[in-house]
Amino acid sequence: MARAYLSRVAEPYPAALAALVAEVGPIDAAEMVRAGEVSPSVASQTSARRTEERVHEDLELIGKRGGRLLIPEDDEWPRWPFVALGNVAGQRCGGEPLALWVRGPHDLAEAAEKAVAIVGSRAASGYGEHVAGEFAYGLAEAGVTVVSGAAYGIDGAAHRGALAAGGLTVAVLACGVDFAYPAGHQGLLGRIAREGLIVSEYPPGVTPARHRFLTRNRLIAALGGGTVVVEAGRRSGAKNTAAITKALGRPLMVVPGPVTSASSVGCHELLRDRQADSVCSVAEIIESVGRFGDDLATEPAEKESELGAPQGEAMRVYEALGKRCAVGDEVVSVESGVPLERVRALLPELELAGLARQLDGGWQKLEVR
Amino acid sequence: MARAYLSRVAEPYPAALAALVAEVGPIDAAEMVRAGEVSPSVASQTSARRTEERVHEDLELIGKRGGRLLIPEDDEWPRWPFVALGNVAGQRCGGEPLALWVRGPHDLAEAAEKAVAIVGSRAASGYGEHVAGEFAYGLAEAGVTVVSGAAYGIDGAAHRGALAAGGLTVAVLACGVDFAYPAGHQGLLGRIAREGLIVSEYPPGVTPARHRFLTRNRLIAALGGGTVVVEAGRRSGAKNTAAITKALGRPLMVVPGPVTSASSVGCHELLRDRQADSVCSVAEIIESVGRFGDDLATEPAEKESELGAPQGEAMRVYEALGKRCAVGDEVVSVESGVPLERVRALLPELELAGLARQLDGGWQKLEVR
Structure with a gap:
């Protein structure tokens, strides 16, 4: 209940509040915030909403939607995936969340054990959606969880591909998990809530906002063992997820596309700057993520050097x-x-x-x- | 005349014969070969054809076709581009040629001063031919010579693009420069002979053969300041040119394409193995080749980090x-x-x-x- 309160009182990511929680624990921290007896930096993060007492209401609401509040004290908390967030908490992308609001019939920690994030432009091309769907399908078939952000375009194609394979997919939202955003994905989100997992740092009822997408992106990067950017325009939000992935020390992968396509410009920039591995198949993704054991992409049997021939x-x-x-x-x-x-x-x-x-x-x- | 004789007596690349020429000079070397007074290794490279005396015939023939024999003793010899070949002469790709047969109204050394090789599959896609043509056009406009192999597909599109821009293009053949190969490129080769340069290590009348293409590829790689592979299937000959480019220490570039296209598989393999730079524009090619001075690709003005936003x-x-x-x-x-x-x-x-x-x-x- 203390974490439910803290989850609503401060807009993520509240570094000073998180430091206080780490120091005195969530229960004392909640008491101190309620009483206004906190340092100026914590006060600046909590004063605006500290009298908003909606804990019972929030927990009841999430329960009604078949969801739950997940806290670091739970076994289901994705402890290892979030370690990297702790390491970069001082940086601007934000640290481990204070709590997560979750819907869906799976264990989040287990789902994140073997997971890949697939992200990309909302304004995706047919090519991009095709590849996102195929890769997600193949990863799901290989027992890999597909993490994405439920947006139009690449995200939606990735979730659908994983679901089509009967696999597990996790949608991380920039709003409350009771919120159907984007509206056109109401059906898809309903299916993910039934067959996969919907996760958010935001309490029920919180509406999406631009800064929330950027804050949310760190959780997509953290929950995936690596991030595949399928398509990204020059200013795509996927480039933000890509930057966070690198900051977290996770493998960043991009899918090449036609150089004549504006939808692939962001991917090609990352390739050219050697920030990312190029991936053209599910096997290559699994190889790049690496930590799944010895899942190395097999060399095509026909691959051979042709340098030996001329002198024969x-x-x-x-x-x-x-x-x-x-x-x-x-x-x-x-x-x-x-x-x-x-x-x-x-x-x-x-x-x-x-x-x-x-x-x-x-x-x-x-x-x- | 000694080099004209040596050019025909041994099938390129004859390492032992080249070493003899380097030691005693071409005139004495030709005399020794004619007399059969050479080491066993030189003999094995020259015995089959040492009585083939066609020097006058060859020189007359090349003259009739408006061409010339180019030898290392000429000012027009591309001395610097071939230095790297000397460094790898011990390797299997072959060293500096003994002589070159040339057609066209340009100085080969000057043409190679600022040059890029564009190569790729004969079985190119429409996408590949489009990109090859556009890049060649842009490079030619920027005063860069486009070097290629006159094959169908990418090679042909590259030569045509350079010609369309009124630029300079060099076709390096795996047969005599009097030979129209492939036959369907007779018109294109005629135009290159009039407006560009056709170059071959093989004397007039020599027919194309598979091993000659592989031997020829080193000259394409050496004459280009770097090599752009536009499209390459898994077993494309362009991968051979790519390997030689790396062996010569020249920048190797590949053009990304759809991962669903078999024509781009070879390019993506090179990208994934980090053997090559990804290039998506003429500016990026010029930047990768680098030695043209401070021709750096300009950063798109809109490029910006989005990591700063979330905490605002x-x-x-x-x-x-x-x-x-x-x-x-x-x-x-x-x-x-x-x-x-x-x-x-x-x-x-x-x-x-x-x-x-x-x-x-x-x-x-x-x-x-």
């Missing part, structure tokens, strides 16, 4: 053979520049390899495959 | 204002979580910034822009 005398002899008519070994020698005795040794080898055959006292080329 | 009290106050009706400062304080005295200080600032206005004793939000 056998290849030069092969190329010097005629396709339509047979030629003598002396002609082959002059044509290929390979000494006659070598030509005479190599031609039978080519024959054995199915690349040449004897005909009319000469040699004829056979096509590969 | 002014933004929180702004977001708490009503769009349709004015609200009192106390409501704004509770809604934003910003202390009342700060709200009272910030609202006039927002008004000055054109973001809020007073109305009916309260405050109303004004939309940005």
